[in-house]
Amino acid sequence: MSERILGLDPGLAILGFGVIEYDPAKKRDLSPDIRVVDYGVVQTPARTDTGKRLCTIYDDLHSVIDEYQPDLVSIEKLFFYRMGNTILVAQARGVVMLVLAQRNLPFVEFTPAQIKQSITGHGNADKVEVQDAIARELKLKSIPKPDDAADGLAVALTAWFRMD
Template identity: 70%
Template sequence: MEKRILGLDPGLAILGFGAISCTKNPNLIQDTTVNVMDFGVIRTSKDTDMGQRLCTLYDDLHTLIDHVQPDLVAIEKLFFYRMSSTILVAQARGVVMLTLAQHHLPYVEYTPAQIKQALTGYGNADKLEVQEAVARELDLEDIPQPDDAADGLAVALTACFQL
């Protein structure tokens, strides 16, 4: 059974995404085929009005969802580290949640530690270890760039492993 999974790493300046198809053999628990469909980022400029930045995210997310047609969306949970950036990420995340609701898409959320654990077996893995795991799991020659796109793929892979 094939599932299309869209992984999102929410951000206002850069929203990373990764889309994969995940096919599990119902007869063999460990037999899963994963293929990359697309990955990249949605960027907004800090020089642009906040409302317009949120509109850009909104419009580009609709286009992305129409393109990928996911069965499930996986989102990295909001991580609090600096209040000013947390508020901006929360606003972007609100746009993500609205867009998913409008498309009637189910979603799951994972903390950074859950994503690291799923991909490396260690919840405190560093960013490079996670990126290398993404490249290895997806049989890619290079680590996906930019980092936010690799993060989007990592979130999608975490959801695939949980199926």
């Protein structure tokens, strides 16, 4: 029986997600079978009331969970860079945490540096290095677009790499 990991890259304007599937019985194989189920984004319109944008994230994340039925959710931890943007991302992340609690879904969290380390082998990799590594590891013909969706796959893949 396969299991699914939903990776989330929270944001108020764009929340990236990626869903991967694997067979837990084959996790330790030399060539484990990991497949991409889907990836995409939840977008909220600019110049819309923040409360309405958070409601969109809430509703759409419930829909993503209904559609993909993940066994585990992996979330990128909040990274502080610009205070105004950080607060908005924190609000979106709070909605994500609420949805996961309502659905009783287990989750793990990783910092951006941990994700980069897991995907590329070093914690200060740039976006292109991470995207190339995702495409290679998941045997994709091209780099997933938009960038936020690729980030969602990176977060999901990090959870898979770090499983015991």
